[in-house]
Amino acid sequence: MNGRPEQFTAQPNELLVERLRDGLGLTGTKVGCDTGQCGTCVVRLDGRSVKSCLVLTASAAGAEVATIEGETTRGGELTGLQEALRQEHGTQCGFCTPGMVMALGELVDATAGGEAPTEPEIREWLTGNLCRCTGYHSVVRGVQRACAAARAEAPATVPATVPEPAVVAASTAAGQEV
């Protein structure tokens, strides 16, 4: 569990998300829908993102489980993806955020050595995670920023080769004062 061994006995019908939240106190993983639709409970199981409300704890025996708590130390420095999402304000209420970070982390890692994912690819990857606040745009921009930064190995800057999001920034200069 986040690199540390955990030993316990699970009931056959116990869900992984219950073990994480109620048994281990890892409340960063959220429950939003009970039917595997919303993605707030996404964790990584042996490196692959899964919805922990659809995984029986017993079936995860022997696997490596990574949760949001393992991404960074409490109050510690953000990962590249988290930092990019912060810069793009890819959150609002934050309830879907841990699940998104876990799901998108796999995408960023998986593409780090090759071509950056395209916008449609990022959106497709995100279809397992629902967000009601942001409409996803800032999250997509955050992933674009994170992928660019991972390639440049300079998390704080975005190379000029990154396609600018097709959003015209709200221009103060153009705003007409009445």
Added chain:
Amino acid sequence: MTAVTGEAPATGSGVLGQPLDSREDPQLLRGEATYVADIDLPGTAHMAILGSPVAHAKILSIETKAAEQLPGVLKVATAADFTDVMPLPCIWIPGGVESHFPPHPYGLPGARPVLTGDTVRHVGDPIAVVVAETPRQATAALAAIAVEYEPLPVVTRADEALAEGAPQLHEAVPGNLNAYWTCGDKDRTDAAIAEAEVTVELDLVNQRTINSPIEPRGAVGDHNAATGEYTLYASTQGPHNHRFLLSALVLGIPFNKLRVIAPTVGGSFGTKGYLYPDMALVLLLSKELGRPVKWVDTRTGLMNSTVQGRDHRQHVTLAGTRDGRITAVRCTSYANLGAYPSTIGPGVATALMGRSISGMYDIDAAFCEVYAAFTNTVSLGAQRGSGRAEAAFLMERLVDRYASEIGMDPAAVRRKNLVPKEKFPYDNGLGWTYDSGNYQLNFDKAIELSGYADMPARKAEARTRGKRLGVGLATYVAICGVGPSTRMSQEGMLGGTWESANIRVHPTGEVTVTVGSASTGQSHGTVFAQVAADELGIDPDTVQVLEGDTQKAPYGQGTYGSRSYSMAAPAVALTARKIKSKLIRAGAVFLGVPEDKVVYEGGRVHEDGNEQNTKTFAELAMSMWYGWGLPAEIEPALDETTHFDPPDFNYPFGTHVAVVEIDELTGETEVVSYTAVDDAGHIGNPKIVLGQIEGSITHGLGQALMEAAVYDEQGLLISSDLTSYALPRAADVPFFTLDKTVTPSPHNPLGAKGAGEIATVPPAAAVVNAVVDALADLGVQHIDMPLTPEKVWRRLRGEAQ
């Protein structure tokens, strides 16, 4: 022209209006924020609620013995256990009309009991609760409660509920009519329509939708037997408001015996500002059991209990001249309030919708009537853009229908009828007086930015790919800044709607701002710090912001209707000005000069003309903390509070342009581009507002394309989880093209207008207009939402709606 006096933001430290990173984000990104479900008090017991499986029935008997004997079960309670608890009140009854409600002992409209004992009126109506050692034990025990029902006939549509012989929901409400409410001038409007060169009519269904915050609601009640005090942790938008309603009007306990804490709240969009039975139940059961009691809803539970939105059936008429001048608009609406009046639902369905129907247009005659009815569905409440979205939808559909009828370009019709900027403040004849606006500028910018002129060529090109391209416009005015308390009382609001802030300057020069508002994801901590820092000329990083705990924060009404930045932020700014004013008076003492020689600038005071004679903010803070040498008329310390009640509402507005492509083979509608130019006056943090605009548009697209609460004829909510209720996903939306205009409101010291939800108001109209445009050559004049592929596919093949 009437001068617009909205002040520009202060420029003390220049941080207001800057896109600072949200200081809330790191905690959220690390999963460290505490939501209700994450609260784990020692000794907590867990509550589950038994909701009715049928929509309308008499309860003949409830047998709880078997459930009580199950492992871990601590208590099974029914309505009989809470006979001394008052019903949850409704506090927004439509003003100026006779309203009928189930009664409340205080003479208020009583919305619903905490548990239903005699008659259930919708699926999910709470009948019994179980408290057990674990959540699983509590849920399992629900199945062992035996309830005998005698079924009653069911009605789920407002218009059908009002028909003769319809099933009756409440004895006290004959004919299920909660209120018949009107605004505008009926005679003048009827006459204008009768005399008009052209009239167009539409029958519209603004379908019921479910807000769907990703965090379901939850509540933890903790009664302290030693002090007699209760603490409620709840996913709420208005902790103070809930404290008042729950203590005085439901539990009948002293106000100061209840503390309400809103932890991090996982989205709300209107729904978490309402009073729900669970909030009272966890408190009552905590007292009885001597332990904290926790309840966390499921998704299906949320869909069957948390207020739903929209749900109007309307007949609307527009009159005009052959050359495109709109002369009248009229709306008859049947609003579905659900089974009980929610905390403010009746006001949402009437005033918030009806007074907005004329939108950005200068129309001589307008009238709206609303029949608000009870049915066997979940209670109606607010939903992102509530009321205003329904109004914009009907008006913008009508304008397109009118443009088509007279053979004029929809943009040209709109432009011709916009309220001219010299007419502000503008009385819209329906009850609102718009504060300020430059609609022409805003409209032209959106038209240009969207490439509207290129649409004919794009349509032709799309046809070569088997796609039908359509373009749809929608404009809107959204009433925000709720609000002027007296004005709201005239609308029937039973309570003040002011907002407050406190600023305390610590001896070391750091500042704590507390506000009565409470964030549900709007980065209040960042924005309110910007406001205070800007006014005081200090570094925002030295400003702490607290909210959401009634024991720590000054009174306030909460976050709803896009009011925090135009209500709570002005309270912060005015409080900072009180601090500044005191520092100028004290500065005269410290600097040894007359008060009129003291200049407050850049976070310090200095003598006018002698910048060497100065004291920094931190030095002043320490001096005020010590209080040495202050004359009697200046109290030591810096601790000020403001209660802000604006002179009137504020009215953001905007123009949106949707471009869709419809696949000829599948009927699938894709939004290929979306342009929005919104005007929310001066904005505190454009990065945060950008996210709110983008999310709001996506929410509106959801209603247009896929969202619908579907009840069957038995009143069963078929779309009761996220496998059967569609929400927009990342691949359903493109990046948007966004810009803004800035027209300050004269009604608050920041020149701010509401922003958070305003962009939810027009997208449904823009998309439906675009789809109808794409199908116009087939004779299609309207399609009801949601525009599912099947529905569009049938229209492509010439089937009637």
